[in-house]
Amino acid sequence: MNDWQRKSPLDWETYLNKLVKVVAVEKHEYEGWVLTVDPVSASIVLATFPENEKVSISFVMGHAVQEVEVLQEGDSDMKQRLARIFTPEESQAYSPEELEKRKNALKTWLEANHIPVGEQGELGRTLSVAGVLTIDPPYGPEQCSSSNEIILSRVQGLVQSYLDKQ
Numbered sequence: 001m002n003d004w005q006r007k008s009p010l011d012w013e014t015y016l017n018k019l020v021k022v023v024a025v026e027k028h029e030y031e032g033w034v035l036t037v038d039p040v041s042a043s044i045v046l047a048t049f050p051e052n053e054k055v056s057i058s059f060v061m062g063h064a065v066q067e068v069e070v071l072q073e074g075d076s077d078m079k080q081r082l083a084r085i086f087t088p089e090e091s092q093a094y095s096p097e098e099l100e101k102r103k104n105a106l107k108t109w110l111e112a113n114h115i116p117v118g119e120q121g122e123l124g125r126t127l128s129v130a131g132v133l134t135i136d137p138p139y140g141p142e143q144c145s146s147s148n149e150i151i152l153s154r155v156q157g158l159v160q161s162y163l164d165k166q
Helices: 007-015 076-083 096-112 149-165
Strands: 020-025 029-037 045-049 055-058 065-073 117-120 128-130 133-136
Touching: 007 029, 020 045, 029 055, 029 076, 096 117, 096 128, 096 149, 133 149
Parallel strands: none
Antiparallel strands: 020 029, 020 065, 029 045, 045 055, 117 128, 128 133
């Protein structure tokens, strides 16, 4: 077990959102912004932003890490950019007010079509359809979830047709 693997998750957390240079076995070097460190394997997930390209993600396996050097602290813009990497594009585009408006409009439409719908969760952000399906923000077909595939498929179709008419 190397020094990097002996660190605790709290130690690894200090590297998040920072530009680092990782020296791995056989003198391989990797540079990028630390997205996360896997607490089990100590593997580092790095993001780079090549010009005119989408983000590039690379993994350095924990057992191969020999040295990690912080090159630059991340500012708030970089932290937001890194946080958005795995956020669905649809949810990035809506303010809390817009999400509330979308939820209420979809709920009203479902009720008008005699589909039993309610709100659940602490903030009431999730719609519950007949107690067997949930719809999370931003309230599109991709955010529908149910263990019943038939109901899931039908409600996703309804939500998509509702959105197409908007």
